[in-house]
Amino acid sequence: MNPRCEQDGLPEGLWLAYYGDDFTGSTDVLEAFTAAGVPTVLFLHAPRAEDLARFPGARCVGVAGQSRGKSPAWMRAHLPAVFESLASLGAPVVQYKVCSTFDSSPEVGSIGQAIDLGVRCTSAPWSPMVVGAPRLQRYQVFGHLFAAAHNEVWRIDRHPTMSRHPVTPMHESDLRVHLAQQTPRRTGLVNLAHMAQGQADAVWQSLQGADQPVLMLDVADTATQREAGRLVWEQRGPGVFSASSSGLQYALAEYWRSRGWLPEWPGLPIAQAHDCIGVVSGSCSPMSAAQIDWAQAHGFLTLRMSVPLCLDPVHAEAEIERLTQQAADAVAQGVSPVIYSAKGPDDPAVQGFEAVAQGLGLDKAQASESVGMALAEVMRRLLDRTHLRRVVVAGGDSSGAVASHLGIQAFTVAAGMAPGVPLCRAWSDDARRDGLEIALKGGQLGLPSFYGAVRAGRVA
Known part of the structure; x- marks a missing residue:
């Protein structure tokens, strides 16, 4: 793809920069944007100018991290410098990429702690959160998270794997309640009804403030995914920080495509067979x-x-x-x-x-x-x-x-x-x-x- 110019609706340079809370989640973002036609590179360390120069066509860059298994103290020691480095690249959206199962706790992989650190690097009066990713069979409905397993869709606190995770079991499906255990930051929700009734911007307007509250966005299907992407992009201001799953990538790509700024899903190349792996x-x-x-x-x-x-x-x-x-x-x-x-x-x-x-x-x-x-x-x-x-x-x-x-x-x-x-x-x-x-x-x-x-x- 030839990246579109400012007059086509997307700016020159980077569109998004992210830190992944683990390596597998980091490649999830890499796949989602690349498949959508957004050239993306994932680095193992915060990229320097010479690193970026190897990939002049990149419109998204990421840093693969390991914070999902770390303590809040570790996060406070390591994440501010990474977030500042990513923000300095000039992308209008800086993301802390979380797992689409949202498994975390106040003691390990605290998403709330990451948000409290990350919002300092941007000045937007809110912090959007997109967790649902239908392609991965993850759905957020009226604030509650659902995920598939064994050909069924489960509420996350009843999921056969995530409710029994050995380190961060999910015992709460309402992500507002779950996040409140990790940060005192104000949290709101744009739910399915708000989106269907065209009220997303009004909810956003009522919540924004200097304390940069979190606004969760329900995603259950293509329509809500597109609406979530629209709200994030149109209300990004001078730069916004978002703790989100790869649902953010799918949402932004869906919105950009609806505006004609991206081609139809080009997909990914097919691999050749290997005799041995x-x-x-x-x-x-x-x-x-x-x-x-x-x-x-x-x-x-x-x-x-x-x-x-x-x-x-x-x-x-x-x-x-x-x-x-x-x-x-x-x-x-x-x-x-x-x-x-x-x-x-x-x-x-x-x-x-x-x-x-x-x-x-x-x-x-x-x-x-x-x-x-x-x-x-x-x-x-x-x-x-x-x-x-x-x-x-x-x-x-x-x-x-x-x-x-x-x-x-x-x-x-x-x-x-x-x-x-x-x-x-x-x-x-x-x-x-x-x-x-x-x-x-x-x-x-x-x-x-x-x-x-x-x-x-x-x-x-």
């Missing part, structure tokens, strides 16, 4: 377990990581080397390996995780980080010992650990794969990593046959 999974979601089972039944080699050994500094090296060598041997024979730390939330490795960590003098966060780093090291060694050029990482924290460990500077979309999970092209100064194709998959995303689809190069 490598997979590491640190996810404990039921879908990830189903994907491991599918792989085992369809010719992949599945290798379980011993979590206790990887947490023990005496035995960690030997366990990492065992997994790496068995995986490399499989690749040499044309077999795709899947290395995983757990199979679903009921796996003994999950149920006994805290006890094992405490026995080794680690808190839960330290132990989770150790597991992610062990998977990252397995992937690094596997790539160095084999010809693999396409890999998958399952789990948000694991994706962050692996991508950071491989010396990658940025990602662009290489091909479509599954909703919310593009196949990315890695950009790196290391020739061994430059051009690597990698899919960073959130635990609950994709079909059971996802790994087979990535290997075959077909859309899952």
